[in-house]
Amino acid sequence: MIKYISKRIMFMVFVFFIMSLVMFFLYNLIPGDPARAELEPIKNTLTLEEYQRRYESLRAQMGLDDPTIVKYGKWIGGVLQGDLGNSIRYKKPVIDLVKEPMKNTIFINIFAMMLALGITIPLGIICAVKRNSLFDNSVQVGTIVGYSLPPFIIALISIFLFAVTLGWFPVSGMNTPNFKGTGLAFFVDRMYHLALPLFVMTLSSLGGMTRYVRAAMIESLRMDYIRTARAKGLREKVVIYSHAWRNALLPVITLIIGWFINIFAGSLVVEEMFSLNGMGSFYMDALRNQDYNIALAVQMFYMIVALVGNLVIDLSYGLVDPRVRVNR
Amino acid sequence: MNNETNNKKKKKSFLHLLFINMFGTGKQKLSMLEEEQMQGPIRNIVKNFKSNKISMTGLIVFILIFIGVIVGPFIFKLDLSYTETSQQNVAPGQSFLKVPKSLNGKAEQISVGPTFSIAVTDDGQLYMWGKTKISKTINLKYVPKQMGKIVRVSAGYDHILALNEEGKLFAWGSDRQRQCAIPSDVAGLTNIVDIVAGYQCSVVLTADGKSYFFGNSSNNDYLTAHPYQGQLTKVAITSDAVMGLTKDGQAVYLGSQKNSYNKVPEFKSKIIDIATTASTMAAVDDQGQVYVWGNVSERGEGRFPAFDEKITSLQGGRYHYAALTENGNVYAWGYDNYNQATVPDKVTDADIKAVYTGFYQNYAITEDGSVLPWGLKGYILGSDELGRDILNRIVNGGRMSMTIGAISVVISTFIGVIIGSLSGFFGGKVDMVLQRVVEIVSALPFLPFAMILSALLGNSLTSTQRIYLMMVVLGVLQWPSLSRLVRAQVLAAREMEFVTAAKAVGIKSMTIVFKHILPNVISVIIVSATLDFATCMLIEATLSYLGFGVPAPQPTWGNMLYGSNNSIVIQNFWWRWVFTSIILGICVICINLTGDGLRDAIDPKSQER
Numbered sequence: 001m002i003k004y005i006s007k008r009i010m011f012m013v014f015v016f017f018i019m020s021l022v023m024f025f026l027y028n029l030i031p032g033d034p035a036r037a038e039l040e041p042i043k044n045t046l047t048l049e050e051y052q053r054r055y056e057s058l059r060a061q062m063g064l065d066d067p068t069i070v071k072y073g074k075w076i077g078g079v080l081q082g083d084l085g086n087s088i089r090y091k092k093p094v095i096d097l098v099k100e101p102m103k104n105t106i107f108i109n110i111f112a113m114m115l116a117l118g119i120t121i122p123l124g125i126i127c128a129v130k131r132n133s134l135f136d137n138s139v140q141v142g143t144i145v146g147y148s149l150p151p152f153i154i155a156l157i158s159i160f161l162f163a164v165t166l167g168w169f170p171v172s173g174m175n176t177p178n179f180k181g182t183g184l185a186f187f188v189d190r191m192y193h194l195a196l197p198l199f200v201m202t203l204s205s206l207g208g209m210t211r212y213v214r215a216a217m218i219e220s221l222r223m224d225y226i227r228t229a230r231a232k233g234l235r236e237k238v239v240i241y242s243h244a245w246r247n248a249l250l251p252v253i254t255l256i257i258g259w260f261i262n263i264f265a266g267s268l269v270v271e272e273m274f275s276l277n278g279m280g281s282f283y284m285d286a287l288r289n290q291d292y293n294i295a296l297a298v299q300m301f302y303m304i305v306a307l308v309g310n311l312v313i314d315l316s317y318g319l320v321d322p323r324v325r326v327n328r
Numbered sequence: 329m330n331n332e333t334n335n336k337k338k339k340k341s342f343l344h345l346l347f348i349n350m351f352g353t354g355k356q357k358l359s360m361l362e363e364e365q366m367q368g369p370i371r372n373i374v375k376n377f378k379s380n381k382i383s384m385t386g387l388i389v390f391i392l393i394f395i396g397v398i399v400g401p402f403i404f405k406l407d408l409s410y411t412e413t414s415q416q417n418v419a420p421g422q423s424f425l426k427v428p429k430s431l432n433g434k435a436e437q438i439s440v441g442p443t444f445s446i447a448v449t450d451d452g453q454l455y456m457w458g459k460t461k462i463s464k465t466i467n468l469k470y471v472p473k474q475m476g477k478i479v480r481v482s483a484g485y486d487h488i489l490a491l492n493e494e495g496k497l498f499a500w501g502s503d504r505q506r507q508c509a510i511p512s513d514v515a516g517l518t519n520i521v522d523i524v525a526g527y528q529c530s531v532v533l534t535a536d537g538k539s540y541f542f543g544n545s546s547n548n549d550y551l552t553a554h555p556y557q558g559q560l561t562k563v564a565i566t567s568d569a570v571m572g573l574t575k576d577g578q579a580v581y582l583g584s585q586k587n588s589y590n591k592v593p594e595f596k597s598k599i600i601d602i603a604t605t606a607s608t609m610a611a612v613d614d615q616g617q618v619y620v621w622g623n624v625s626e627r628g629e630g631r632f633p634a635f636d637e638k639i640t641s642l643q644g645g646r647y648h649y650a651a652l653t654e655n656g657n658v659y660a661w662g663y664d665n666y667n668q669a670t671v672p673d674k675v676t677d678a679d680i681k682a683v684y685t686g687f688y689q690n691y692a693i694t695e696d697g698s699v700l701p702w703g704l705k706g707y708i709l710g711s712d713e714l715g716r717d718i719l720n721r722i723v724n725g726g727r728m729s730m731t732i733g734a735i736s737v738v739i740s741t742f743i744g745v746i747i748g749s750l751s752g753f754f755g756g757k758v759d760m761v762l763q764r765v766v767e768i769v770s771a772l773p774f775l776p777f778a779m780i781l782s783a784l785l786g787n788s789l790t791s792t793q794r795i796y797l798m799m800v801v802l803g804v805l806q807w808p809s810l811s812r813l814v815r816a817q818v819l820a821a822r823e824m825e826f827v828t829a830a831k832a833v834g835i836k837s838m839t840i841v842f843k844h845i846l847p848n849v850i851s852v853i854i855v856s857a858t859l860d861f862a863t864c865m866l867i868e869a870t871l872s873y874l875g876f877g878v879p880a881p882q883p884t885w886g887n888m889l890y891g892s893n894n895s896i897v898i899q900n901f902w903w904r905w906v907f908t909s910i911i912l913g914i915c916v917i918c919i920n921l922t923g924d925g926l927r928d929a930i931d932p933k934s935q936e937r
């Protein structure tokens with residue numbers, strides 16, 4: 001087991017370096033001269049020679065004349081020490097800027113995930129147990145509709161219905177402007193603003209998850225041990241929730257962890273639409289303003305989350321189902 | 329058996345038979361043994377699929393949409409550079425030319441605005457039709473009260489002027505440039521004979537030949553003390569300039585700037601009528617000769633036909649002219665995108681007394697007083713923020729969205745099948761290396777990665793190149809799931825007897841993989857490709873919606889929704905997002921239904937018997 005994990009971690013590190021190299025080279029393809037941009041505001045106060053001298057020293061200082069591989073070495077060295085570089089737009093270290101959005105994203109996603117799981121797991125189980133009934137068929141059609149509609153359409157419709165027409169919820173934002181309350185009042189205000197985004201995120205993840213839970217449950221209900229359990233005369237509830245559900249848990253765990261990975265990437269659209277200050281809109285702002293140090297840092301963060309998530313999925317197989325031997 | 333013959337004897341209605349043939353229900357059910365003996369796998373799949381009503385409906389709807397977006401662009405031509413400020417955010421409907429029936433026989437004068445028309449009858453009544461809503465608060469149908477008997481009306485860009493029989497002037501509509509604020513010197517006039525409403529401005533002409541101007545004077549070139557005060561009999565307005573017709577038959581420019589409007593051609597004789605489009609001026613002399621000058625564009629304002637009759641009056645639309653001859657015939661020329669310059673037969677056949685033209689609509693009044701309209705009827709699905717027809721963009725955008733989806737799927741299927749089958753068949757080191765590659769690609773978070781590629785590479789590309797970039801990015805990032813699927817299938821097929829037999833005969837490995845094993849797993853590939861097609865369309869739409877996909881003006885279903893993310897658009901201009909969302913949603917749902925149905929049909933295990 002330890003051998004397997006260390007092998008996987010080695011692989012992860014390898015992939016991370018390859019990807020960071022690729023991303024860094026891509027980023028360096030963009031034309032632009034940060035040194036010139038830095039000097040632009042004070043250009044008029046300097047003489048030509050002075051400007052030229054300062055420009056050259058700045059270029060040397062920023063390492064702009066180095067070959068890309070040297071630049072990459074410097075950058076990755078900084079990253080490994082927790083220095084993600086500075087934002088061009090805010091003139092601040094990326095690491096300080098990223099904290100607040102990350103907190104918000106995690107906050108929102110944990111709520112959305114709890115809501116979604118709370119609905120989909122019971123729904124999937126009921127559908128699997130009563131499969132091919134009218135209820136199941138209508139849920140099936142509903143889930144196809146659910147996962148076929150992109151989140152932004154669901155968001156547009158719900159903004160139109162609940163925010164603009166009915167006026168129940170605010171259209172965007174995370175808090176009432178100039179909100180001064182603390183503690184519970186602050187929390188209530190935030191939840192009031194987050195209600196609509198949470199609704200959209202939950203709704204857009206219902207379809208796929210319900211189908212997944214249902215499929216896993218049907219698979220395990222078809223097994224021989226279920227027939228055995230029924231033949232023994234166990235109550236149906238025990239058969240379903242103790243015997244079948246436990247065995248259906250394996251793919252569901254994959255789903256939950258997979259979803260956890262997508263937490264950071266998947267809420268891009270919703271954060272953007274409701275102008276929430278999360279990782280998604282932070283990332284998109286950086287891309288739009290060509291603040292590539294931030295974009296690169298966030299991208300690397302997404303990569304790490306995905307790689308770690310994949311490892312955790314594989315390891316969780318072994319924990320949930322001892323029959324699965326991961327160290328093939 | 330007896331039972332079956334009884335059933336057959338029952339007479340079936342045509343509709344029932346049609347339904348049976350379409351969906352394949354009602355056919356006699358075979359027992360499993362019979363079925364497997366009698367039918368080959370493909371027929372079995374087709375039969376299974378046909379019996380699934382939901383999937384069949386999905387497939388049919390998808391095929392209809394597909395035909396629509398493939399054939400549609402030949403009917404709805406796409407002009408990427410087209411923008412039209414006068415047609416922004418028009419609500420859906422085709423009411424532009426819906427002349428009220430009661431107006432027939434009574435119409436005295438008609439004036440045409442961008443999306444609405446107003447008419448005055450011989451007894452001073454006003455009639456208005458078309459889309460009169462200018463903004464959330466301004467609606468032109470709220471006419472001022474107690475105006476008395478109206479004798480003349482003029483519709484401008486977003487306001488209307490009306491003159492009653494006592495010579496009193498009324499104005500309503502948008503007043504942002506004070507085009508409706510009648511100045512005191514104008515309000516005191518009692519001898520007004522003509523009124524002209526233009527783009528953010530109004531001009532009044534008095535019986536003694538003087539012109540008065542109010543509204544936006546920085547956009548419209550007008551000199552208050554122009555040398556022709558006291559000599560004018562008619563004025564006409566382009567979108568930024570004013571021209572006049574003097575009593576002695578001269579076309580004159582009433583502004584102060586030197587521009588192409590000043591280049592009035594030499595006339596051989598006296599001018600009897602003038603007209604303007606958005607950027608050109610025209611005049612006709614008493615010999616029937618037409619002259620057009622100004623910023624004559626490619627749209628064809630200057631390309632008038634040869635007339636064999638004398639022209640008595642001239643009318644200008646947005647980019648076209650209509651002329652009436654002494655014999656009551658109508659000619660039109662210029663921009664013809666909405667058939668506004670194509671005179672219909674009913675007008676050619678009738679005796680026409682007068683023609684009224686403005687923007688994209690024309691109205692001809694016959695000798696017996698009935699009104700014959702032609703030109704732009706309106707937009708079935710409304711128009712967007714640049715005045716483009718949404719139906720047109722949905723049809724053309726659909727073709728683009730589907731092309732991108734299809735090509736990405738082809739790319740990803742190609743990569744996925746090759747990698748999956750090689751990895752599965754050869755195993756060992758090849759499998760190890762390929763599986764690591766698969767892991768790397770599938771570890772990439774899709775949306776952020778596609779966005780950063782689009783942002784980094786896209787800036788230096790043209791819009792067509794970005795479309796190709798989109799296809800490649802989607803294709804190159806989509807294949808891992810398919811390759812895993814194919815690998816698993818190939819792994820299973822590898823152990824079968826026919827492969828052993830092929831190996832024994834000495835067939836090359838490559839031939840075994842791609843000629844013997846692959847046809848056996850093709851069904852899985854088809855299902856996966858179908859579902860991937862839907863996914864690719866969705867991702868393209870999401871990226872374009874966020875502004876990282878296909879750039880405007882090239883329409884796709886995703887980027888048509890770009891910019892609709894604010895409460896003003898969501899509520900007031902709902903047609904800009906509702907129709908596109910519906911068609912995108914329906915299309916993806918149908919593809920997914922089809923894919924699901926196919927999977928059920930192919931894999932009988934998933935279909936609970």
